[in-house]
Amino acid sequence: MSPDVAGLGDFLADRIAAWSASRRPLLVGLCGPQGAGKSTVAAEIASRLRVCGRPTAVLSIDDFYLGRDERDRLAAIHPLLRTRGVPGTHDIGLAERVIDGLLAGRPIAVPRFDKASDERLPRDAWPRNLGPVAVVLLEGWCVGAVPETEEALAAPVNALEREKDPRCVWRRFVNEALGGPYRRLFAKLERTVLLAPPAFETVLGWRLEQERRLRSELARSGRGPERTMNESEVEAFVRHYERLTRHILREMPARADLTVWLDERRRPTKCSAPRAPREP
Numbered sequence: 001m002s003p004d005v006a007g008l009g010d011f012l013a014d015r016i017a018a019w020s021a022s023r024r025p026l027l028v029g030l031c032g033p034q035g036a037g038k039s040t041v042a043a044e045i046a047s048r049l050r051v052c053g054r055p056t057a058v059l060s061i062d063d064f065y066l067g068r069d070e071r072d073r074l075a076a077i078h079p080l081l082r083t084r085g086v087p088g089t090h091d092i093g094l095a096e097r098v099i100d101g102l103l104a105g106r107p108i109a110v111p112r113f114d115k116a117s118d119e120r121l122p123r124d125a126w127p128r129n130l131g132p133v134a135v136v137l138l139e140g141w142c143v144g145a146v147p148e149t150e151e152a153l154a155a156p157v158n159a160l161e162r163e164k165d166p167r168c169v170w171r172r173f174v175n176e177a178l179g180g181p182y183r184r185l186f187a188k189l190e191r192t193v194l195l196a197p198p199a200f201e202t203v204l205g206w207r208l209e210q211e212r213r214l215r216s217e218l219a220r221s222g223r224g225p226e227r228t229m230n231e232s233e234v235e236a237f238v239r240h241y242e243r244l245t246r247h248i249l250r251e252m253p254a255r256a257d258l259t260v261w262l263d264e265r266r267r268p269t270k271c272s273a274p275r276a277p278r279e280p
Helices: 005-019 038-051 068-074 092-103 159-164 169-179 181-186 201-221 231-239 242-254
Strands: 026-031 056-060 135-140 191-196 258-262 268-272
Touching: 005 026, 005 038, 005 191, 005 258, 026 038, 038 056, 038 135, 056 092, 092 135, 092 181, 159 169, 159 231, 169 181, 169 242, 191 242, 201 231
Parallel strands: 026 135, 026 191, 056 135, 191 258
Antiparallel strands: 258 268
């Protein structure tokens, strides 16, 4: 049975509550493309689980982005690595330390990344998780992703790859990162949920909505709309994620513990799970 849009958080919280029946903390990955509503759904799940007596910590892989100086150094490998987002542009060591601390029940500060300034906030501005948790929810567009084959990397998927990465240096770096430190991080996931759009083309519209909201929020705060991207910049930005997003949508539904298929308005249309579900 599929949840309705208003009840998606409750629906997933009920599933996660069943998965977390044991006393040890459970690490759950929530994957979905840009603009799919991951942050909103994660907050709803956490709220419901807390009401049910399961304290929940929510992490976004976006909060572990490397800052601009660190990405400038990566640009020596390939200029496209100056743009945040793809595997290889996160501090995976920091992510592991935070997750391990939460699972161990230790008080720990959780990083926050400010996308408007394109920098991680100072450490004294990070919120602290003070108590033991029953669930840690890691959400992000590439959470749980696996590498592609070398053969799959050869053909560019869009003009960005064709024009900016003709020798496959950038996409091979991203793929090798997925097969290295990201594989180690994602191996910690005990359950994975995928929010799947009807098609990759839907993602651009969702991402444009996100940018409009960010522009409104910055205008209200007085920080200025010059910190946001225009439509053509958003489209170019989304192309950085196209290859891996398409790959995730092809292969992850066969192994995710639960896939929720969404329509263009983010309304759930159906749910699916592997034929042989994982043992709890």
